[in-house]
């Protein structure tokens with residue numbers, strides 16, 4: 001038998017020179033643990049559809065240089081933090097100093113704060129299950145540490161823009177840690193963009209820790225180019241009566257992978273996870289979500305929609321784990337899939353592990369095509385094929401797009417969707 | 429306006445229409461009657477261009493143009509409108525958006541500027557009143573959760589908005605109570621015009637009390653077996669289809685099913 005492939009040592013070169021000592025130490029420790037890390041293969045259950053799309057050539061191991069340019073002409077309402085190639089660019093960022101809210105790049109943390117963060121980093125993630133997050137922990141060059149004191153409220157969304165520049169091959173490891181103390185509130189928007197054409201990998205990790213009654217909304221928009229492999233992990237831990245909302249909108253690429261793990265650890269916690277994925281060409285998109293009902297009386301509500309055109313491939317794996325003590329849990333998971341061509345493929349799998357007896361847990365998954373009779377009805381009114389198909393496809397995701405709480409993201413997503421419709425649908 | 433010659437159509441290899449001939453002139457109202465399963469809806473759907481049905485022989489022209497060469501949307505833009513026997517529910521597409529997209533597609537085809545949202549809203553509200561449909565229905569998904577009668581009124585609403593040259597109404601009267609029938613008839617009568625033809629498909633006579641046809645045809649077994657004036661409809665009401673040698677599944681054609 002061929003030995004399982006392991007991570008190339010090229011990925012373990014030293015780095016992180018601008019990090020404060022405690023974080024640098026942590027990074028090195030994590031790096032040491034990665035020596036001989038087996039890479040996911042077809043036999044790795046949670047990577048079985050995606051391992052062949054993961055291409056970790058040695059060129060990708062070089063850390064992309066921080067360019068410092070402000071390549072983004074987006075004028076975003078709200079506050080803004082810009083990362084280029086995994087490093088924060090202060091000149092391009094714009095956010096206020098507010099009472100009870102600290103938004104700091106890792107490089108700017110003093111040793112005490114950095115030591116505090118080093119203790120917590122990774123504590124929302126089961127790193128055995130999210131293999132590639134471990135690589136981030138060993139490779140991050142910078143990051144953003146957001147702390148909200150109790151009852152602090154960020155009055156506008158915070159946009160975190162991650163741009164990678166594919167002028168040369170390499171990789172970037174953005175890292176965000178959000179500590180939302182009790183009854184604090186924040187909306188964090190992550191936008192992933194790219195320029196250039198050389199092969200690039202983005203391996204990104206975002207963590208949220210919610211105190212009692214905290215309310216956190218996370219909007220994630222993945223729109224990098226065809227040269228970018230995007231691998232992301234989001235870890236969430238929720239204390240009592242906290243509420244976490246996630247709205248993910250993703251467009252495909254050679255590899256798009258997102259692991260979203262939520263742990264409901266205090267009674268009365270609630271999470272709502274929405275996702276819209278659109279793929280075309282030969283793109284590949286893989287969403288793995290996991291909701292752990294650890295405490296009793298928690299609600300989770302998950303709705304994901306995949307749309308796959310051409311010869312693209314989308315994967316949804318939704319795990320719900322209700323622990324023994326999590327009585328009166330209420331979990332609802334729904335995944336609907338739309339195939340726009342006979343060459344497209346969608347794989348969907350619910351994974352339910354229920355160890356408590358007094359719970360409500362509902363799940364449903366469907367895979368279908370656009371309805372021919374609906375299409376005929378629309379065109380019989382003079383509506384062109386392209387527009388009719390567009391209306392029906394939008395109908396499939398409208399409900400989720402409408403729920404995105406940030407207008408600028410809705411607009412950006414809609415523009416990108418319009419391109420997709422133009423490329424996918426023809427007049428008769 | 430519409431000329432159908434020796435039309436044959438089949439579905440899944442089975443012939444349903446077996447040589448239909450029909451001439452309709454501008455300004456006329458024709459009624460096609462016939463027992464269930466005789467092919468009335470098939471004829472309507474074939475005229476609108478439903479590809480489920482294959483035309484195997486014959487021709488259809490609209491003002492001299494070969495209709496069978498046109499896609500469904502092109503036929504609609506040339507003025508064919510079909511009020512469906514079973515209007516389709518499309519959750520997620522608002523009725524208002526659907527109607528405006530349709531109206532603007534027609535306007536673009538005619539080289540007219542599109543209507544903006546506000547202009548269209550005003551128009552749609554007026555026409556809703558004409559068919560006694562609460563404007564709240566504009567906000568709902570297309571036909572989503574509409575009752576049978578509401579769906580039929582929504583079809584007439586579309587006909588009034590799109591102003592077709594030929595309106596084909598497939599059982600627009602079925603499933604309506606007396607009040608709704610009045611409203612729908614009023615809508616259909618409002619469609620009557622010198623330059624427009626109406627083809628009403630029904631197996632009841634009662635709509636014909638409200639909308640008086642110029643010609644009545646009996647469709648049976650995929651063929652028109654008899655044509656006449658409006659008195660033919662009355663005769664069918666009295667005598668059923670039996671005297672025409674047509675097997676009639678229902679006791680009388682006016683009996684509610």
Ligand SMILES: Nc1ncnc2c1ncn2[C@@H]1O[C@H](COP(=O)(O)OP(=O)(O)O)[C@@H](O)[C@H]1O
Pocket residue numbers: 439440444462463464465466467468469470471480
């Ligand atoms: N989509 C279809 N697939 C198979 N058979 C059909 C289809 N549509 C209609 N038919 C058949 O064609 C015949 C005529 O149906 P239809 O045109 O609906 O009659 P009517 O409208 O007069 O009641 C019936 O025997 C019906 O079963």
Ligand SMILES: [Mg+2]
Pocket residue numbers: 468469470513598599
């Ligand atoms: Mg019928």
